[in-house]
Amino acid sequence: MMKVGVVVFPGSNCDHDTYHAFKHVLGQEALFVWHKDSDLRGLDAVVLPGGFAYGDYLRTGAIARFSPVMRAVTEFAGAGGTVLGICNGFQILQEAGLLPGAMLRNRTLKFLSQPVHVRVERDDTAATAGIPVGTVLTMPIAHGEGNFYLADDELDRLEQAGQVVFRYTTKDGRITDESNPNGSLRAIAGVCNRERNVVGLMPHPERASEPGLGSTDGRRVLEALVTSLVRA
Amino acid sequence: MARARVYVTLKKSVFDPQGKTIHDALVSLGYTGVKDVRQGKFFEVELDGLPPETARATAEEIARKVLSNPVIESFRVEVE
Numbered sequence: 095m096m097k098v099g100v101v102v103f104p105g106s107n108c109d110h111d112t113y114h115a116f117k118h119v120l121g122q123e124a125l126f127v128w129h130k131d132s133d134l135r136g137l138d139a140v141v142l143p144g145g146f147a148y149g150d151y152l153r154t155g156a157i158a159r160f161s162p163v164m165r166a167v168t169e170f171a172g173a174g175g176t177v178l179g180i181c182n183g184f185q186i187l188q189e190a191g192l193l194p195g196a197m198l199r200n201r202t203l204k205f206l207s208q209p210v211h212v213r214v215e216r217d218d219t220a221a222t223a224g225i226p227v228g229t230v231l232t233m234p235i236a237h238g239e240g241n242f243y244l245a246d247d248e249l250d251r252l253e254q255a256g257q258v259v260f261r262y263t264t265k266d267g268r269i270t271d272e273s274n275p276n277g278s279l280r281a282i283a284g285v286c287n288r289e290r291n292v293v294g295l296m297p298h299p300e301r302a303s304e305p306g307l308g309s310t311d312g313r314r315v316l317e318a319l320v321t322s323l324v325r326a
Numbered sequence: 327m328a329r330a331r332v333y334v335t336l337k338k339s340v341f342d343p344q345g346k347t348i349h350d351a352l353v354s355l356g357y358t359g360v361k362d363v364r365q366g367k368f369f370e371v372e373l374d375g376l377p378p379e380t381a382r383a384t385a386e387e388i389a390r391k392v393l394s395n396p397v398i399e400s401f402r403v404e405v406e
Contacts, residue, residue: 189395195397
C-alpha cells in the first residue's frame with residue numbers, strides 16, 4: 095500500500111476530495127500534510143490539491159510557495175520523490191520553480207468550470223505511466239488562470255525534452271481552437287519536470303474518479319501515480 | 327522612511343487578456359485612437375529604518391522574489 099500525503103494550505107479546497115480518491119476509491123493510505131509541516135518522511139508521494147492557497151491574492155501560488163512545506167516538497171522532489179500538482183497545486187509548483195511555465199488569466203477572462211478532453215502525450219511520467227499515448231481523458235477544469243505560458247524558445251525545448259504530458263483536444267483527440275478552453279500555448283494542460291517525477295495538470299482527476307461524478311477517467315491518472323510508485 | 331514604488335508589467339511578448347478587453351471597451355466608447363492597453367500592477371512599499379541604498383536593494387529583492395514572476399513579468403523600482 096502506498097502512503098500519499100495531501101498538502102493542505104489555507105485556502106485549499108480540493109484536499110478532502112483528493113484524500114477521498116486516494117484513500118477510499120483507490121484504497122491507499124492517505125494523510126493530510128499541513129502547510130506548516132516540513133517533514134515528509136515516510137511518504138511515497140505528495141499531492142498538492144486544488145483551491146486558492148493563501149487566497150491567490152498576489153498571483154496564483156505566489157505566497158504558497160514560501161510556506162515551510164514547500165521547502166520540504168522541493169527536497170522531496172529533488173530526491174526523486176513523486177509529486178503531483180492539481181490545478182492550484184500545479185500553479186504553486188510553477189511558482190516554486192519545480193515545473194516550467196506560468197499561468198495567465200484565461201483568454202476569455204472567465205472562470206471556467208466545465209468538463210474538458212485532454213490527450214495523454216507521454217506514458218513515462220509519474221502520473222501517466224501505463225496510460226497509452228494518445229488516450230483521451232475527460233475531466234473537469236475549474237480555474238480562472240490556466241492559460242499556460244512559456245517563451246517560444248523555451249516551449250520548443252520543453253517539447254523536445256518530452257515534458258508536455260497533457261494537451262486539450264476534442265473528444266477524438268484533435269487539437270482545435272475550440273477545444274482549447276483557456277488559450278494555453280500549444281494547448282498545454284499538463285507538464286512534468288525533466289526527471290518526470292513531478293507532474294502538474296489543470297484538470298481535476300479526483301473529480302472524475304467515480305461513476306457518480308460523471309467520469310472515471312481521472313482515476314486512471316491517480317492509479318498511474320500509485321502504479322509508478324510500485325514500479326519505482 | 328523610504329518609500330518604494332514597484333511597477334510590475336507583463337513582458338511585451340506575453341498576451342494580456344485584461345489589457346485587450348480594456349482596449350476593446352475604450353474603442354467601443356469612441357476612443358478610436360487608442361492603439362493598445364497593457365494592464366499591470368503597482369505597489370507602494372514603505373520601508374522603515376533603512377538608508378536609501380539598502381532600501382533600494384531590499385525593494386528590488388522583494389519585487390524580484392515575491393511581487394513578480396520572471397516567467398511572465400518584468401518590474402521597475404523607484405525609491406524616494
